[in-house]
Amino acid sequence: xxxxxxxxxxxxxxxxxxxxxxxxxxxxxxxxxxxxxxxxxxxxxxxxxxxxxxxxxxxxxxxxxxxxxxxxxxxxxxxxxxxxxxxxxxxxxxxxxxxxxxxxxxxxxxxxxxxxxxxxxxxxxxxxxxxxxxxxxxxxxxxxxxxxxxxxxxxxxxxxxxxxxxxxxxxxxxxxxxxxxxxxxxxxxxxxxxxxxxxxxxxxxxxxxxxxxxxxxxxxxxxxxxxxxxxxxxxxxxxxxxxxxxxxxxxxxxxxxxxxxxxxxxxxxxxxxxxxxxxxxxxxxxxxxxxxxxxxxxxxxxxxxxxxxxxxxxxxxxxxxxxxxxxxxxxxxxxxxxxxxx
Ligand SMILES: [Zn+2]
Numbered sequence: 065x066x067x068x069x070x071x072x073x074x075x076x077x078x079x080x081x082x083x084x085x086x087x088x089x090x091x092x093x094x095x096x097x098x099x100x101x102x103x104x105x106x107x108x109x110x111x112x113x114x115x116x117x118x119x120x121x122x123x124x125x126x127x128x129x130x131x132x133x134x135x136x137x138x139x140x141x142x143x144x145x146x147x148x149x150x151x152x153x154x155x156x157x158x159x160x161x162x163x164x165x166x167x168x169x170x171x172x173x174x175x176x177x178x179x180x181x182x183x184x185x186x187x188x189x190x191x192x193x194x195x196x197x198x199x200x201x202x203x204x205x206x207x208x209x210x211x212x213x214x215x216x217x218x219x220x221x222x223x224x225x226x227x228x229x230x231x232x233x234x235x236x237x238x239x240x241x242x243x244x245x246x247x248x249x250x251x252x253x254x255x256x257x258x259x260x261x262x263x264x265x266x267x268x269x270x271x272x273x274x275x276x277x278x279x280x281x282x283x284x285x286x287x288x289x290x291x292x293x294x295x296x297x298x299x300x301x302x303x304x305x306x307x308x309x310x311x312x313x314x315x316x317x318x319x320x321x322x323x324x325x326x327x328x329x330x331x332x333x334x335x336x337x338x339x340x341x342x343x344x345x346x347x348x349x350x351x352x353x354x355x356x357x358x359x360x361x362x363x364x365x366x367x368x369x370x371x372x373x374x375x376x377x378x379x380x381x382x383x384x385x386x387x388x389x390x391x392x393x394x395x396x397x398x399x400x401x402x403x404x405x406x
Pocket of ligand 1: 309354
């Protein structure tokens with residue numbers, strides 16, 4: 065069984081003309097309904113994350129600031145991160161929804177899950193939101209799983225094209241959470257270099273795979289097979305959380321990678337196999353980026369079909385890009401050396 069969460073009131077968090085707007089999810093929802101796949105999935109409710117869940121990751125003063133900005137009608141956290149009157153409530157319900165989805169998977173009511181949520185979260189720092197992100201959903205969910213389900217070791221996989229700087233910062237000195245990110249580099253938000261590997265007891269528990277512009281399916285899959293899998297086997301996580309951003313797609317307007325929907329499906333299959341191997345299949349994905357409105361709905365539908373073993377396979381109206389994508393064997397060898405994996 066595959067479970068999902070969806071929060072219809074995400075529409076209250078939107079800003080005309082901004083790439084991270086409500087159409088990303090309403091278009092996706094419309095396609096999922098038309099497809100019929102939702103009838104075979106388990107829907108989980110969104111309830112607000114409580115203060116303890118939020119402050120396990122975020123500074124209480126920042127959470128209060130976010131509430132105040134919403135209460136006063138909205139504003140900007142930085143040049144590209146907006147807050148509306150409804151954003152605080154949407155962000156609380158989104159974070160709580162992901163926690164509920166984690167509970168559903170960790171108690172065995174579903175094997176895996178996907179959170180159809182926005183705003184995204186992986187750029188949100190403990191002390192301040194940024195990069196379209198208000199609350200660090202995946203980090204809050206990791207702390208929730210540790211507290212509620214007693215997990216000592218969590219793995220967070222981030223395949224959004226941007227580096228998950230907020231997630232990295234949250235767990236940088238923490239050996240209980242292995243953070244693995246593939247991203248375009250150098251690029252927004254500027255972090256994610258190969259030498260950012262963690263600090264103190266968390267040294268080695270941050271793995272960055274920075275790729276230049278132009279890489280595609282082969283590079284992402286090789287990073288998962290050659291770097292993530294041996295590192296995950298060594299770490300032995302009890303739950304895998306995925307920051308699933310789809311902005312590495314070759315038609316995405318916000319970056320220059322060349323991943324296809326088939327490539328995303330192959331990554332999900334690979335992560336499911338890893339989860340099966342190390343943690344009884346427990347895999348919870350949450351939406352991060354993805355800004356082409358003709359691509360994102362099909363990428364999410366295809367992910368849900370793979371997660372739920374749907375025999376119809378993927379849904380891809382746009383296909384694969386021309387060319388093979390850049391060779392990354394030298395870059396991967398460097399990451400493996402840095403982490404003692406070769
Ligand atoms: Zn992104």
